[in-house]
Amino acid sequence: MRYTGRIFSSIAIFLVHLVYIIYYFFRDGKVEPFDLYTYPLLIVYGYLMGKQYDKMKFYSEKDELTGLYNRRFVIKTFEKIASLTERANSKLFLMVIDCDNFKQINDKYGHHKGDLVLIKIAETLTKSTRKSDIVARWGGDEFLIIGHYKDEEGLQTLLKRLDNDLEKLSNQISLDVKVSIGSAIFPDQSQDLEELIKTADRHMYECKEQRKVL
The missing domain is CATH 1.10.287 (Helix Hairpins)
Known part of the structure; x- marks a missing residue:
């Protein structure tokens, strides 16, 4: 604060x-x-x-539970960030992170444990990203990251780091936590926040389906 x-x-x-x-x-x-x-x-x-x-x-x-930025902040600031990005002839990445088995955790262990999982996911996302990145709780068990996009290699490196760090979280709290991540690029895939989130959501659900197959 x-x-x-x-x-x-x-x-x-x-x-x-x-x-x-x-x-x-x-x-x-x-x-x-x-x-x-x-x-x-x-x-x-x-x-x-x-x-x-x-x-x-x-x-x-800010989100009261996790201390991350909330949906209102993202919506309010995205237009300004997007405008600065366009002027600099640069790009942004947007990631959607979803806890796959959050409902099962809540049902089996209770809401207190569910809240702990959300807090720990928030801490992991904050530690795994840069200070310049915006990390937000979009709602429920869904999180959002917006940051400067340099190239696809850098984005994939970040995705792998997030995936590994979130996987380690299960051991830290002695609880099986599974997440799926999807991404979208501004302005390549859209200049609209809602459309970017839809694209990232689609990629995230594709990730979920791949996990089920494996």
């Missing part, structure tokens, strides 16, 4: 009260002790008000 609201509110109240004290000092030639004593309290009040703003801002962009 960022500290923008807390910093801004505290500084704003500090400056406003400082101007107030200076004004009355020049007008009356003195400063009332009460005005000085309340200074720290006002700054604390500003900090707490700013904290509420930061909390609201955080939950408007």
Whole structure:
């Protein structure tokens, strides 16, 4: 959670009260002790008000369970990211990651264990990607990654790393966790977020079917 609201509110109240004290000092030639004593309290009040703003801002962009970006944030920022990518004559990749057996985990072990699986998947995705990549919980047991696309070799390397790291997750939490991953490229396959997700979804379900055959 960022500290923008807390910093801004505290500084704003500090400056406003400082101007107030200076004004009355020049007008009356003195400063009332009460005005000085309340200074720290006002700054604390500003900090707490700013904290509420930061909390609201955080939950408007982040998923409460996993701490990843949420669907609202992705939809809101994709157009801006896409525009910058086009100007740079570059490309983006979009990945959809789905937990294949999430319903079985919930049914067999309960929702608490299911939540733990989602949290651990989120942590694994964050560790396995770059800081510049957007990692989001799209909904339920589905996750999204958006990042700069360099070439197909780099994308396949990332896919393999994610696949391996998510496979190791089963051993870490002593639970069989299976995932499928699909990808799409902007702007080659589409310039529209919804269409890119549909393409990545299709590839992801193809991955699921291949797993069943194997």
